[in-house]
Amino acid sequence: MDNNFIISELKEKLSPRRYEHTLGVMHTAEKLARHYNADVDKCVTAAVLHDCAKDMENNKMIEICNNNGMEIDEFYSYTPDLLHSLAGTIVAKNIYGIHDEEILDSIKYHTTGRWNMSLTEQIVFIADFIEPGRTMPGVEEIRDMAFNGLDEALFVVVDRTIKHVIFKRALLHPDTIHCRNWILTKLIKRGI
Numbered sequence: 165m166d167n168n169f170i171i172s173e174l175k176e177k178l179s180p181r182r183y184e185h186t187l188g189v190m191h192t193a194e195k196l197a198r199h200y201n202a203d204v205d206k207c208v209t210a211a212v213l214h215d216c217a218k219d220m221e222n223n224k225m226i227e228i229c230n231n232n233g234m235e236i237d238e239f240y241s242y243t244p245d246l247l248h249s250l251a252g253t254i255v256a257k258n259i260y261g262i263h264d265e266e267i268l269d270s271i272k273y274h275t276t277g278r279w280n281m282s283l284t285e286q287i288v289f290i291a292d293f294i295e296p297g298r299t300m301p302g303v304e305e306i307r308d309m310a311f312n313g314l315d316e317a318l319f320v321v322v323d324r325t326i327k328h329v330i331f332k333r334a335l336l337h338p339d340t341i342h343c344r345n346w347i348l349t350k351l352i353k354r355g356i
């Protein structure tokens with residue numbers, strides 16, 4: 165499905181703030197994809213759809229997952245913030261006709277990360293953190309870092325995410341720990 169059509173649909177379905185964030189992630193993912201010779205179309209589609217379910221009620225997201233065989237593990241049930249990644253994957257497939265596994269996985273893991281992320285997954289994960297609407301302290305430095313080494317940037321973003329989860333006294337999903345261990349192992353192997 166054409167990205168412009170998806171964007172026009174999301175403009176109706178998302179809050180203005182979420183829609184602006186989505187456009188910010190899309191533009192950032194496109195720049196990163198060009199910079200790292202990734203598949204630009206996949207990165208843009210995944211970025212456009214990454215938060216497509218975020219403004220749904222929790223009950224609706226749970227219903228969508230249950231009706232489509234998407235397993236909600238105990239960490240997701242204790243952390244409703246994460247549910248939109250699972251529901252978004254189903255919405256991308258069923259409503260927008262996306263069947264590319266790399267795009268669907270980029271939506272599914274955009275909040276937790278995971279071990280052995282694809283280039284598209286890494287780009288969407290980082291773009292979500294550094295898009296122009298983000299204003300947290302230190303984000304400028306990570307924006308620059310993202311164009312000088314994707315693995316280094318992912319490591320910093322995952323560390324920041326973990327610290328934020330701990331600060332909020334929220335459950336830390338095992339996939340996020342696996343993501344940190346995976347990227348740190350990669351950096352250590354490269355002598356960084």
Ligand SMILES: [Fe+2]
Pocket residue numbers: 214215218248274275
């Ligand atoms: Fe999200």
Ligand SMILES: [Fe+2]
Pocket residue numbers: 185189214215292
């Ligand atoms: Fe997002």
